[in-house]
Amino acid sequence: MSRAAALMHRATEALTSAIYDAALDPLHWPAVLAHLKTCFRTEAETFYVLDFDTRRLTQAHLAGITPHWMACFDGLYFAPDNPWNVHSEALHRLGMVRTNERLDAYTRERGVLYRSAYYQEWMRPQGFRYSLGNTLTNERSGIVNVTLLRAPDLPTFSAREVQLFERLSGHFARALRIRERLGAAALRRDQLAGALDSLHGGVLIVTPDGALVHGNRAALQTLAQADALVYRQGRVQAARPAWQPALAALLQAHAPRPGGLAASTDTLVLPRTGAGLPLRVQAAGLALPLSSAQSHRPCVLLALSGTPHDPPPSRADWLRQAHALTPAEARLAEALLDGLSLRHAAERLGLTYGSARTRLKGVFHKTGVRRQAELVARLQRELATPLRPH
Template structure:
């Protein structure tokens, strides 16, 4: 690939962070850098067996209708090796597929090739996975007609370099997309004194406020490893996963709604999870997120979640709201931390007044802090 063309292509790839439509231009430049008659960039959902195109060049719209059924067919060798080869950084060609399977021409015997690729004049391919998370992968693939040569070693090396830039740009775009979709909520969460994080089903942290970041950097029982939450033992990690799963799928079961970890020799860390609205944008589909709150408790704390439930019969959601108020939050901020709306919090607070036997928020806090 010419140096000037590689530079132009790299610049265009990073433009896509703020201009998603620039992916179409990036695909057209790929056609120049790697002569080909088809250039595609799409998201592939392995659970539903469907793709979501982002930029397609050289593929007629009428051929998209039959892609899903043929690509996800059992005789497609790419599906047989999907878990091992659809990973970021692994450049795929037909020749590498044969070497991996130790079987010559495996692709050319599939319905995907004979009923989708060959009728469009495609034979040779080179591709890479830019993103793989939660059963969703982002693929870029270039296709050549039979009369063209296969992709040689120099082209594979250049495509590897380009793919690294594409991966960085896509991850930046996804991160920006999350920030824009939940910007207001994050701004409010940044000012909370206790730790708050937005996490996915796999415990990947999409956002953490300053307090949560400090907890994760400290010597607490909760840590961050390769972007995901982890704990000091397998048992507590499984309980944390169950708690987040329950927040995302309330009907899935009844794991504990509160998890207590040893933070230091003199304190514990109390974790609660509640559903949060996922971010939906141009790149990733709407994904469920859980709002995880972390509160450090000292042995002489005047109130705890367990005490609220045992002494006053508070529900887990009521206890989360009250703990926010006791820690000094306003009702609106406590509602946000508890993962509920302000109006719902007002109704919840009235129920708590009855259970505790008070008539105002100040009386409630005073009672729980043992000031009266």
């Protein structure tokens, strides 16, 4: 393999990896476009959606095109003299690579693109002459295209480059399907989370060793109370160490196994460290799908009951639990959350301003912030969804 061929091989491998990275996280699209530029020596690289119902370009990842020229695109591309628009249904077909020469061959008109306003008023002023594109989906309400544009001082795309682009287009199409499935899974997850949050009873999903996968709002409030169950070091545990073996045994008994789920549910009754009714914890096995239909994550669903009238934890209680604040520090933080200045908070708590400043420094250290406004903003965010795992 020649040096040039070896460099192209490495560049193609890097591009292919970037395509699948972008399927997992759209933030990788700029890297994909940069690799396309390296492989094909182009002036502009684009991944976009054409909507022929609204006659607009949407959801674009672009390199080499300024906002000014994007504002001009729709009117010129969808014009009646643009052959790409006129012959869209025939040319925007899955897997069909489009070039200027293939457009001439289809229309039987040499240089047909160059006579259009789209070329004369949009491509040519930007220094574009040759195009190389492919279609990944072909619904009229959303034709997904990848198109590269090359300057006139370079030759048109070679047969080898067209073949390489055809191979890469298969990766683009598969990456797009991965993105769609991930998006659908995220939507279902968010809908399920919303439904669970609407329940009055607590629901936790944990791994067999107690790691917290998800908790609805009621369950997270129960964990914040820390008087029957606690959330410690990423795991759900019994508040009383003497009851932890019983909780661990419950989780292990209902962890999904190759033979299937447990045939029945069991209930563990946990006493509280303070006053109040015991907490009833009902367990059932649950297998969450991972990246394929053959791979599942064993989990246990815990339904918490017996506390329908328990008040939610106070902010001060939550602050002590979440950030290991002392009662005095928690009272100061709560006063700041009420919108008081540090001086007025000191007056409410019967402190001197200097003592309040010293106490606030301790709160800063434990919460990892440096300014009062940053502290209030962080605590407000956390109080909205207490102890929700990342």
